[in-house]
Amino acid sequence: MSIRERLSGNEAVAYAMRQINPDVFAAFPITPSTEIPQYFAQYVANGQVDTEYVTVESEHSSMSTCIGASAAGCRAVTATSSAGLAFMYEVLYVAASSRLPITLACVNRTLTGPININNDHSDSMGARDSGWIQIYAENNQEAYDNYLQAMRISETPDVRLPIMVCQDGFITSHAVENILLEEDAAVKAFVGEYHPEHALMGRDHPLAVGPYDNSPYCMEHKVQQAEAMKNAKRAILDVAADFEKTFGRKYGFFEEYRMEDAEVALVLIGSTAGTAKACIDSLRNQGIKAGLVKVRVFRPFPFEEIAAALSHVKAVAVMDKSEGYSAAGGPLFAEVRSACYDLPNPPKMIDVVYGLAGRDCAVQDVERVYRYLLKIVETGEVGPRYIHMGQRSAREEVLGNGL
């Protein structure tokens, strides 16, 4: 039986961690993820878990601790945000290339310059090529459910890659909302135990971690890692299917909301999806065929599947909650536009960068994007392809014609 509760997103993730009782938690606080190690420290103090709780002096060290623990055959977890994730950058690659299934709760916050504590996706998007699986949540329920699925995906033998479970800082991490929790025994049974085939200290099958890899072999290892990321796609769907069978909530690479007959659609990640759904319901009542693709899995990227979901749509706005500084749009736009290149009649597509550094995005903001797309469908003119929402600027191309 599910348990009806109300929790913030951070509490929900900490609750999942308690139920799973990992071997090692490497803790270093940073806003807005700080509450996760804070709640977990209480579980440790209360004897509700027997996790080795390692307080370290930086995020570089928290990830290094996870790497050591995971290499030794332990289930290792941590949590971080923003500059903390950036400070892990070097060792994120070590974790992925060493094929260590570490779970990182990433509470998304913008990267510094100018300093700001609020939400956007620039932290995890900066790590998108580090070799980690990345899964994103719309709300506290999905943050909890994704966390329960994370280890089984990550520890799948032909995957063995670390996984980042992301949610929007403050917007979901600090918002108290209704949630359905699962019972401890059911969670433990679902997640299972971790028994790696090889471990640093394994007597029968010892393992060397992090040795120098010469050019004649190093590329093979990187290609194996790339293959593992392809394998992760099947593992994600398998675990989601079992999750649905066990707990009744359905997950995939992305969620399609009223896409069957959609003429205009948004593609976005995270909490704004809920706001967009409310907007779509209202537009549908006015006869406007609006839809949404909410991306849950960004790494591995569901290339063919997204293209299929958008194949019948006339105009699409990809909404990027991070600025890629590519001069050509954000990271989600680059993937989605590339995915649609092989379609016989690809939709017209623009990138709307929004919500940077906590800039709010309300229902009426989302509605302006749909109206903008309707104008593109009506006139056939795409106009500027890469625009920013709600800017204080007199320049038309920055304003995006009133967006």
Added chain:
Amino acid sequence: MEKTMTEIRWHGRGGQGTKTACLLLADAAFASDKYVQGFPEYGPERMGAPITAYNRISDVPCSIHSFIYQPDYVVVVDESLLSSVDVTAGLNPEGGIVINTPRAPYEMRRFLRGYPGRVWTIDARRISEELLGGYFPNTPMLAAIVKVSGILDPDRFIHDMEASFHHKFATKPQVIEGNMKCLIRSMQEVQAE
């Protein structure tokens, strides 16, 4: 569109417990089988700085994740904000505003930029100083908004809050009785125009 949700915006100053009151309201509404959201707007908080917090309370799930621009009710925890913050911005004329002040509602109209809706006042300072021995305006303000908005059954609210306080103040049970009295007194004293 039929209104299925009540939206509330809180204005206070850092240190007055505005965020706590907002989360307690979410707790109480949750206990009354509602779908709830309770969240503050975060920034560089420090004692005395203006802060905003929000509640959505509904009989059906709510997927919106944005601030609230057209609240049904506004709670002003610190009346000195009336001169610097446009507290009635977007406020539903069919709703109303509750202000922590010793003055009567009609005296507060002139600070409300022509807002035509209902105005209530409550002297949360006096109540909390009498019953808690210090200035903790959030508990009286919580009871006041529950009373005037009618979103929760008052008796059930009082009953659920007692459980909530036992949980929240597990390490300092001596404050529970005072807080319970604050709730009841505030519900009695909140003044309509």
